[in-house]
Amino acid sequence: MADDENKKQDNTVGGFEFVSENDAQKGQMDLSKIKLLESRVKASRPGDIKAVYEKAIENKIFKTPIGWGYLLNLRKKLLESGFKEEDLIPIPLNVSITRHSAMENLTVRQRIIPDTSQKESPFRRIFPIVLDIVLAILVVVMFLIAASGENDNIINYKRNVTNRYSSWEQDLTDREKAVREAEKRLGIEDTSSYYEDNGN
Numbered sequence: 645m646a647d648d649e650n651k652k653q654d655n656t657v658g659g660f661e662f663v664s665e666n667d668a669q670k671g672q673m674d675l676s677k678i679k680l681l682e683s684r685v686k687a688s689r690p691g692d693i694k695a696v697y698e699k700a701i702e703n704k705i706f707k708t709p710i711g712w713g714y715l716l717n718l719r720k721k722l723l724e725s726g727f728k729e730e731d732l733i734p735i736p737l738n739v740s741i742t743r744h745s746a747m748e749n750l751t752v753r754q755r756i757i758p759d760t761s762q763k764e765s766p767f768r769r770i771f772p773i774v775l776d777i778v779l780a781i782l783v784v785v786m787f788l789i790a791a792s793g794e795n796d797n798i799i800n801y802k803r804n805v806t807n808r809y810s811s812w813e814q815d816l817t818d819r820e821k822a823v824r825e826a827e828k829r830l831g832i833e834d835t836s837s838y839y840e841d842n843g844n
Contacts, residue, residue, distance in 0.1 A: 671710045674706050
C-alpha cells in the first residue's frame with residue numbers, strides 16, 4: 645500500500661495526478677515551459693499576453709492539462725482586459741475526452757440480433773451468383789482449350805503421343821515402301837549383307 649502511495653506521488657505534478665510516469669514527465673515539462681515563459685515575458689500589457697497566448701497555441705507548446713490551465717488563465721486575463729471571445733483563438737485539446745462506441749447506443753436485444761430492418765440491395769444477392777456462373781464457364785472453357793490444344797498437357801497427353809507415334813509409323817511404312825520400289829527398279833534384291841556390313 646505504501647508503494648501505491650509512492651507511485652501516485654511520483655506521478656503527481658502541479659496538482660494533477662497522471663496515469664503514467666511518461667504523462668507525469670510531460671506535465672513536468674509543461675511546468676518548466678510555464679516558468680520559462682513567466683520569467684522571460686513581462687506579461688503586464690494585454691497585447692503581450694495575447695502574443696504569448698497565440699504563439700503557445702500555434703506552436704503547440706503545451707501537451708497536458710497543466711499547460712492548458714496556464715493558457716486558460718491567460719485567456720481569462722485577456723477577456724478581463726477587454727478582448728472578446730471571438731478575438732481569441734480557442735485552446736485546442738489534442739485528446740479525446742470520452743470514448744464513444746456505436747454499441748453503447750444499442751439495446752441488449754439489438755446487440756445480439758443483427759439489424760434486418762435495412763433491406764439488402766438485390767445487387768448484393770445477385771452478384772455472387774453471377775460471379776459463380778462466370779467462373780464456372782471460365783473453368784469449362786479452360787478445359788476445352790486444354791483438351792483441344794496441340795501442346796501436350798495432362799488432359800490430352802495420351803491422345804497427342806498416340807497420334808504422333810501413329811503418324812511416325814505411317815511415315816516409316818511409306819518410306820520403306822518407296823525404298824523397296826526403288827530397289828526393285830534398280831535391280832537390288834537382297835540388301836541384308838549391306839546392313840550387316842554397316843552394323844559392324
